[in-house]
Amino acid sequence: MENKVNRELPDNLMSEMNLKPFTSATIGNPEVQRVAPKVRVTAGEDKVVDSLDDVIKNNLKDGMTISFHHHFRNGDFAFNKVMDKIINMGYKDLTLAPSSLTGVMNDKVIEAIKKGVITNIVSSGMRGSLGDFISHGGLKNPVIFRSHGNRARAIEEGDIKIDIAFLGVPVSDPAGNANGQDGDAVFGSLGYALIDAQYADKVVLLTDNIVEYPNTPASIKQDQVDYVVKVDKIGDPDKIGSGATRFTKDPKELKIAQMVNQVIINSPYYKQGFSFQTGSGGAALAVTRYLRQSMLDDGITASFALGGITKPTTDLLAEGLVKKIMDVQDFDKGAAASMAQNKDQQEIDASWYADPHNKGAVVNNLDVAILSALQIDTDFNVNVMTGSDGVIRGAIGGHQDAANAKMTIITAPLVRGRNATVVPSVETVVTPGDSIDVLVTERGIAINPKRQDLIAAFGKVPGLQILDIKELQKMAEGQVGIPKPLEYTDRTVALVEYRDGSIIDTIKQVKD
Amino acid sequence: MEIKTIGVAGTLESSDIQIMISKGNDGIQIDLDSEVIKAYGDQIKKVITDTLEKFGISNAKVKATDKGALDCVIAARTLAAAQRATETTDKPELEVLQ
Numbered sequence: 307m308e309n310k311v312n313r314e315l316p317d318n319l320m321s322e323m324n325l326k327p328f329t330s331a332t333i334g335n336p337e338v339q340r341v342a343p344k345v346r347v348t349a350g351e352d353k354v355v356d357s358l359d360d361v362i363k364n365n366l367k368d369g370m371t372i373s374f375h376h377h378f379r380n381g382d383f384a385f386n387k388v389m390d391k392i393i394n395m396g397y398k399d400l401t402l403a404p405s406s407l408t409g410v411m412n413d414k415v416i417e418a419i420k421k422g423v424i425t426n427i428v429s430s431g432m433r434g435s436l437g438d439f440i441s442h443g444g445l446k447n448p449v450i451f452r453s454h455g456n457r458a459r460a461i462e463e464g465d466i467k468i469d470i471a472f473l474g475v476p477v478s479d480p481a482g483n484a485n486g487q488d489g490d491a492v493f494g495s496l497g498y499a500l501i502d503a504q505y506a507d508k509v510v511l512l513t514d515n516i517v518e519y520p521n522t523p524a525s526i527k528q529d530q531v532d533y534v535v536k537v538d539k540i541g542d543p544d545k546i547g548s549g550a551t552r553f554t555k556d557p558k559e560l561k562i563a564q565m566v567n568q569v570i571i572n573s574p575y576y577k578q579g580f581s582f583q584t585g586s587g588g589a590a591l592a593v594t595r596y597l598r599q600s601m602l603d604d605g606i607t608a609s610f611a612l613g614g615i616t617k618p619t620t621d622l623l624a625e626g627l628v629k630k631i632m633d634v635q636d637f638d639k640g641a642a643a644s645m646a647q648n649k650d651q652q653e654i655d656a657s658w659y660a661d662p663h664n665k666g667a668v669v670n671n672l673d674v675a676i677l678s679a680l681q682i683d684t685d686f687n688v689n690v691m692t693g694s695d696g697v698i699r700g701a702i703g704g705h706q707d708a709a710n711a712k713m714t715i716i717t718a719p720l721v722r723g724r725n726a727t728v729v730p731s732v733e734t735v736v737t738p739g740d741s742i743d744v745l746v747t748e749r750g751i752a753i754n755p756k757r758q759d760l761i762a763a764f765g766k767v768p769g770l771q772i773l774d775i776k777e778l779q780k781m782a783e784g785q786v787g788i789p790k791p792l793e794y795t796d797r798t799v800a801l802v803e804y805r806d807g808s809i810i811d812t813i814k815q816v817k818d
Numbered sequence: 819m820e821i822k823t824i825g826v827a828g829t830l831e832s833s834d835i836q837i838m839i840s841k842g843n844d845g846i847q848i849d850l851d852s853e854v855i856k857a858y859g860d861q862i863k864k865v866i867t868d869t870l871e872k873f874g875i876s877n878a879k880v881k882a883t884d885k886g887a888l889d890c891v892i893a894a895r896t897l898a899a900a901q902r903a904t905e906t907t908d909k910p911e912l913e914v915l916q
Contacts, residue, residue, distance in 0.1 A: 695856055723833055723886025724854045787889065789857030 311687055311735045313811045316798055319448070320809065325801070328810040331709075331740045333662045341464035344507045346532065354480045354516065354534045361533050362391055365508050370469035371401040373506060375499035376430075377486060377635060380410045381545030384474030384512045387537060389414045392423060399425045403466050405457060405498035405656070406430035406701050410545075419445050428466060430454060431691065431701020440799050441697040443815040449698075449800040451691065454498060454634070455660025455667060455707035456805045461505045462657065462664075465807060471506035473499045474540045478513045479521035482531025487523070487646040489515040491541030494615070494636030494645040496525040500655035503530045514540045525653055547638040553595065554588035558748045562717050563592030565746050565770065566676060571600045572767045573713055573760065575673040578606055582674040583613040583708050586637040589717045590676050594618040601627050612659070612668055613704060615651070620644035623651060632668050634659040634704070660707030662805040667707070675711035679718045681732040684776050686739030686754050688716060689732035691802060694725040696792040696816045698800060702736055706805050709741035713760070720747045726782035726789075728775065733792065735811040736802055745775060752778055793817040819874040825903025828887075828895035835887035837866070837899040842879040846870055852884035865889050869896040872914045875904070890915075 307315050309327035320327070355361055366372070372392075374385050385404075392400070393414075402424045407415065412435045418424040419439070428450040432440065440449055452460055460466045475496070476489030486496040491514070503509050503526045510533045511526065520528075554560060566589070570576055582597075584590040595618060601607065610630040611619050617640030622628040624644070631651040636642040645651045660669045680700060681689040688709075693699045708714070718727045728747065743760060745752040750771035753761045764770055794814035804810040821841045828836035848863050855862075862884055869892075870878060878900075887895070897914050901907045 694854065724858055724888060725886070785888065787858065787861055789854075790860060792856060 309809065311685070311738050311810060313735055315809055315812060319798055326808045328738070328804045328808040331738050331804070333806055336663070338463055338663045340462045341467070341505070343505050346508070348532070352480070353482055353531060354536060356536055358388065358391055358512070358535050358537070359395070361510055361535060362395060365470055366392065366397060368397055369399045371403050371467055373468045373471045373502045374404040375473055375496070375502065376404060376406040376408050377493040377496060377499060378474060378491065378541040378546055379408045381491060381542035382408060382410050382474065383537070383539055383541050384472060385411045386414045387512070388472045389418055393418055393421060398422050401426040401428065403428045403468060405454065406703070407432045407436060409434050412436040416444065428452065430457065430703055433699050433701070437698035441813070441816050442818070443795070443797060443799060445799070448798045451702055451800060451802045453660065453702040453706040453805055454656045454704045455662055455669065456803055456807065458501045458655070458657035458661040459663045459805070460807065461501050462661070468502055468506035470508040470510060471502035472510050472512060473502060473526065474512045475526065476513065476540060477515045477517055477521060478511050478534050479517055479519040480534060481519055481528035482509070482511055482526065482534050483519070483521040483524035483528050484511055484513065485521070485523055485525040486642070489513070491543050491546060492642050493546050494642030495633045495653045497634030497654055497659060498656050500525060501657060508532045510535060512537050512540060514538060547636065547642065554592050556588060558719050559589040560592055561748045562589045562719070562746055563596055565751060566593045566715055566717055567596035567600060568767060568770050569715060569744055569746060569751065569764065570597060570674055571604070572764060572770070573674070574763060575713055576606065579609040580606070580673045581608055581610045581612065581671065582676070583611065583672055583711065584619065584676045585678055586614055586616055587678050587717070590678070591616060591618055593676055594622065598622060598627060612672055613708060615641040617641050617644070620648070620651065623648060632659070660704055669707045669710045672708065672711040673713065675708040675714045677705055677708060677714060677716055679716045679727065681727055681729050682716055682718060682742070682745055683729050683732045683739070684779050686742040686745065686775065687732050687735045688737040688742060689734045690736050692734040692813060694733070694789070696733055696794060698813060702802070706737045706741070709737045713743045714741055715744045715746055716742055717746050720749050720778060720782045721786050724786050726779070726786050728778045728782045730779060734802060734813055738804070738810065745778070747778060749778065749781055819904045819906070821875065821878060821903045822905045823903060825899040825901070827898035827902060830883060830885060832885050833887055833891070835882060835884040835892050835895050837895045838881040839899045839903040840879045842877045844877065846876065846878050846880060848880045848882060850882045850884065853886055854884070861889070862892055865892045866896050869893045869914060870900055873897060873900050873911060875900055
């Protein structure tokens with residue numbers, strides 16, 4: 307069958323797994339039923355244990371689903387510590403359901419797959435050797451990729467049933483009151499892990515820092531926690547986030563950032579109390595700097611900034627240019643440290659952030675989102691998942707979710723090396739073109755034809771070159787030439803869900 | 819054109835290509851390493867072969883390490899390596915690039 311973004315979906319898999327094809331980016335008002343976790347009642351018993359082995363042995367069974375969060379990013383010690391033990395204890399047929407997978411986890415996941423310990427994976431994304439392994443058919447069952455908001459939905463509705471969540475935290479008290487803001491390995495917001503803590507049958511905290519009861523602020527609360535495992539070191543603070551965020555000197559990125567700022571400040575959304583989300587890429591960070599100057603010049607302040615947060619954004623909060631930060635994760639040390647210091651930097655969980663099936667997520671209140679792309683096609687569909695070689699090397703993250711903003715801007719250079727970024731058809735559709743309003747490249751901007759209002763608004767801005775997206779595609783092709791189409795086998799190695807759980811695209815095994 | 823020595827041109831920087839040309843006796847043999855080999859491997863080999871033939875080399879071993887170079891860069895690096903290999907750098911044959 308073909309879905310609404312013209313992607314052919316494998317019929318057998320769709321019916322076997324009872325999947326629905328993507329039809330629309332509009333969610334509507336469906337009634338959904340949530341599930342609840344099983345609770346083993348404890349009252350006053352000592353939750354602090356030294357032996358992770360015992361916790362695993364007494365709770366984990368073959369075929370179960372285990373989860374982790376990725377807030378420690380490449381400074382994560384929790385994942386490999388737990389997986390090592392699970393592998394050595396000879397477990398089989400587990401489903402791995404982390405909020406995402408970072409590079410430091412890759413080798414351990416591959417080892418677990420090869421030994422039959424992990425037979426299913428659901429994640430936001432994957433990169434490096436693991437992406438390569440999966441794209442070459444390393445795992446029998448297709449991986450399911452979900453956005454952060456969709457993962458929250460899937461957990462709430464029981465599509466993902468977490469048996470045990472292993473959650474590393476930089477601080478906890480003996481009862482399990484924990485946050486991401488104190489200790490050696492701070493990462494700030496615990497946003498993605500909060501869903502696991504709420505919905506997993508068993509919640510196991512791992513920490514190197516047990517403090518006196520009660521520990522506040524309590525992001526994860528004692529009523530959710532079964533065990534607190536003391537470990538030597540939970541993470542490497544130097545690898546959790548980039549240190550000081552540097553301002554890009556790349557002229558291409560600076561030009562794109564200036565144009566993005568022009569787009570924002572000439573849009574109907576740029577007014578007192580507007581809101582925005584930026585990513586962590588070079589151009590996105592530079593946008594924050596240009597936007598700051600415009601806001602100072604125009605006497606405009608933002609009601610909130612959303613998303614993955616970086617120091618340039620927390621600086622705006624400290625300056626009073628942004629009134630609140632709604633913070634689901636922090637990308638650097640500065641942003642993480644700021645959360646502990648500024649009460650206006652509100653920690654939000656993944657459901658509050660972006661869940662399509664709740665009573666209103668923050669992304670629905672968002673005016674402007676600035677997002678990146680590996681590829682964007684002439685229908686404005688965006689790929690952030692597979693490289694130009696067809697290999698998995700990315701993550702949906704909050705891309706589909708933030709694209710709910712009233713104006714979603716994609717920033718991308720026209721070409722990267724010899725790969726065109728603006729293409730006739732993306733390798734993998736992740737975010738449907740229907741959600742995308744403006745593409746900004748260093749050669750000019752393209753506006754989704756359904757946004758005639760923006761075409762009219764930006765047409766009057768001097769120096770803002772507006773082109774048809776097909777012209778940008780031809781320009782890119784003129785520079786790099788026409789690539790030979792990639793070859794894939796018939797085997798599906800991954801399914802890409804849209805926010806509502808429908809299938810927006812599939813990823814096939816690459817042919818070598 | 820006779821190859822007298824090993825000629826090298828180009829760097830391993832992003833968007834460049836490094837070409838090394840040495841003596842061969844079985845046509846133009848290209849050993850290509852590229853990040854975009856699936857999409858552009860054939861095209862890169864064609865540009866190298868065409869450039870060498872236009873320059874007058876029909877037998878050579880070529881080692882090419884590509885970092886996403888555009889065709890114009892590939893041709894220029896190939897010509898530079900060929901002129902160094904044939905020890906003819908005193909007479910740049912720029913019309914080969916036309």
